[in-house]
Amino acid sequence: MEDITREFVNKDYEYGFHTDVHTEIIEKGLNEDIVRLISKKKGEPEWLLEFRLKAFRYWQTQEQPTWAHLDMPEIDYQDISYYADPTASAKKDGPKEIDPELMKTFDKLGIPLEERMALAGVAVDAVMDSVSVKTTFQEKLKEKGIIFCSISEAVQNHPDLVREYLGSVVPYRDNYFAALNSAVFSDGSFVYIPKGVRCPMELSTYFRINASGTGQFERTLIVCDDDAYVSYLEGCTAPMRDENQLHAAIVEIVVKDRAEVKYSTVQNWYPGDKDGKGGVLNLVTKRGHLRGVDSRLSWTQVETGSAITWKYPSCILSGDGSQAEFYSVAVTNNYQQADTGTKMIHIGKNTKSTIISKGISAGKSQNSYRGLVKVSANADGARNYSCCDSLLLGSTCGAHTFPYMDIHNDTAIIEHEATTSKISEEQLFYCQQRGISSEDAVSLIVNGYAKDVINKLPMEFAVEAQKLLGVSLEGSVG
């Protein structure tokens, strides 16, 4: 691990390159015609267009919320292009061909799109700007009855499933950004695991914003039927640009009886430069609905990128005996800001949730944990344990904790604890005595501090996450 951190400690954001590929971008602005145009480009059925338009009309009546502990630049929603398609030229030539430039991009990012990478054993859906470029291993998964494709394909091939579940966990009226996403969402992944099937490989989606002046509005829908299991990974990067790019996604997860879903994110959007210029605004609504009895859902997130992160991956525990977990490491450096946490809403009986959140702030960044644990009147025997720790590296950053607990039941047991501290002089001294430089020592200690969460990630991701911790904190010591 040390080697990894040492190797990467002096690197800047390494995914900041731009791919020069012909991209079809629609004109900037947002109105009903644009919503209709996106729907038309994707050849969507009438009901989906109606869904988008309803969401758009609702969005128009709303104002952007301001309650977060964030200093947000004003977003001009008319100055963004809502659809960018880098595969447009390929589509004309033939549907199967992928632009070699695109392949190179994903190679550079280390994403196995080629069969030669089959040994990695991960099925990947690669999404660039508004379009899914390629989904691997589809055939192999099909044998088991698993559907893993882009959401546009799912709308065409499995309209009943999409119609049943789309918007059932995050309705378009949920919040401002959910309404925006529901109106203009482009691509994302769709996963359906049939009854009793254990997904044989990790499913993964890789998101990349490439074109300038655009935003990414992906939508992911995961349905895990009775007794099924799936582990799903999500990764993201973007080129370095001076402007703020908007990323407003929705992730919906439905977990049925005795099913289990693991959702892991390594978020590494471009965080802006050292003076806080540019960077991605990551405003995402993620929610899982544990509908079935004894169902399980775990969110694991490593948040190192984005100029602003504002998201609360949440769980609604309505099935009796359901269990939810939330593990998070949020790192902020330079002028990054994060207001993140989770919501655990206990509705079913004997439900259990665990929250482990580790915040690390350095530079001039602000890092907030905000979480809600709600136990409704019927949720007998609900159990929650929350632990949120903050680590401060430097005297100009801030770490904040805003936990909310609403308890409406006398049988609930809720515990919350939090600590805030800095790396102790003794720990640093101990490392330095043994010849470890101060930067390496900090990386070592930070990695140890985040270990509880990183251990929950699938192996390949854990390695990447450890590297990222080193990169993100570069130059923050001393």
Place this chain on the structure above:
Amino acid sequence: MKNNQYVEFYTQVRDTIRQRSCPVMNAHRDEAFSTFSAIGFPTQKVERYKYTDVAQDFAPDYGIQLSSTTGDRTEFCCSLKDAPIDVAPYYNSIANKQDAVVALNTMLAVDALLVYVPKGIKAKHPIQINNTLKGKQDTMINRRILIMMEEGAEADIIITDHAADHQQFLTNQVVEVFCQDNSHLNLYEIEETNLMCTRYSNVFIHEGRDCSVRHTSLTIFNGHTRNTCHVQMVGEHSEVTLHGCVIADKMQRVDNNTCIEHMVPNCQSRELYKYILDDSAIGAFAGMIHVHKDAQKTSSSMTNANLCATRQSRMYTQPMLEIYADDVKCSHGSTVGQLNDQALLYMRQRGISLSEAQLLLKSAFITEVIDNIPLEALRDRLHIIVDKRMRGELSKCEGCKLC
């Protein structure tokens, strides 16, 4: 907006109030009025008032007391009109002027009580400020207290609230406390009223260097209560302790909102709030520890523990930290739970009835707050009151000569 009745009322009685009051208080009246009429009562969308419906509490048509209190002058207490020192720089200087409830108090309070402990004086006996609500009609009381602790002063101050009559009473209290360097203050607030009483209390504490302040808030019997305690630590090497306990049942509501601001380095704060909620009681706790940018070496801890005894009782808790300095030790913890089944079983095996066993455990739970009270006589008395309260024997405050 339901603040119209107060706006109208003030317009009518402005001159009467000004006549009966003193210049120090009149100087702030009109400004408070314009703030109040501009912002109105906070709605539940305002974060700090999330769990309390202020407009509803202030909606009834209360008679408003405008007579001037001319209590006897004692060693340390007097009316603000007879202040032995110049209080103009202090009055309304640390109260939150942008809070509508505070503004309402500033606008309507006719007189204020000054507790003044001069330089180097140690008050031998505790000072008790006894408030008894009496009357034949629904009444709103705007109570204002200014506590001045000069350098090296020491005092114990007990503020008690009682209700003698079964009318709707609304108390809107604002307390401003100034602790100058090296002073030591123990401030107790004990509320023992009845289900028809509503209480809004805003306590603002300003702490200088080398001070120690202990604020204990006990809500033993009430109707609706909203307590705010805001501490500003502006001098180094000071400490503050905020303790509180709440025993609530029936339809009672208690909302405690605290904020400790560490503005300078090397200060220490401790906070402990405990709630026991029975029947349909609703409890809320929102605590904030705000460590400013240069407040290095701050040590702070906040604990909120709650017992929900029935299915209908509700608890909302929000222990918050906002930290802008790196060399600090801050922690907070919060729990919501029930009585330990094993402990109950253990006692029942030994022939103690279930209700008695529950009572014992509840008493033990709340004892942590009471046992920390340094005044022995008060501690003993509170043990008795709390025990009676939990047995349901406390219908009104006992042993008080006034009621």
